[in-house]
Amino acid sequence: MSVTQAKPVQRRRADRQRSLLAGKLTNEDASITVDCTIRDLSETGALIELAAPEMLPRALRLMQIREGVLWDVEVAWRRGRRMGLILGERHDLRTSVEPELRALRAIWSHMAPR
16 A cells, blocks of 8 residues: 655745855845845745844845845745745846945945955
């Protein structure tokens, strides 16, 4: 007698890759910054974990420190210290000259691996 297990229903549009990346959540003008760990990542979304639950706005930016990548993100869900994010426009902080990204680029340059 064999028992088959049903696979969970996949609701994501893109497969996520497990990761363990240093990140930083910020609001648009970088007046709020919160360290986070990026637990998984896809073309369209990310799962992040914070050190403690935080009250943050729904529209944020997610910085992936090692690669110098920044996404405009929207919070899809929150559960304790974990948040699911919908990834929007992607910015490369290594080459960006956009005036509105100057503060975020400065933060990244202090944290980036040398």
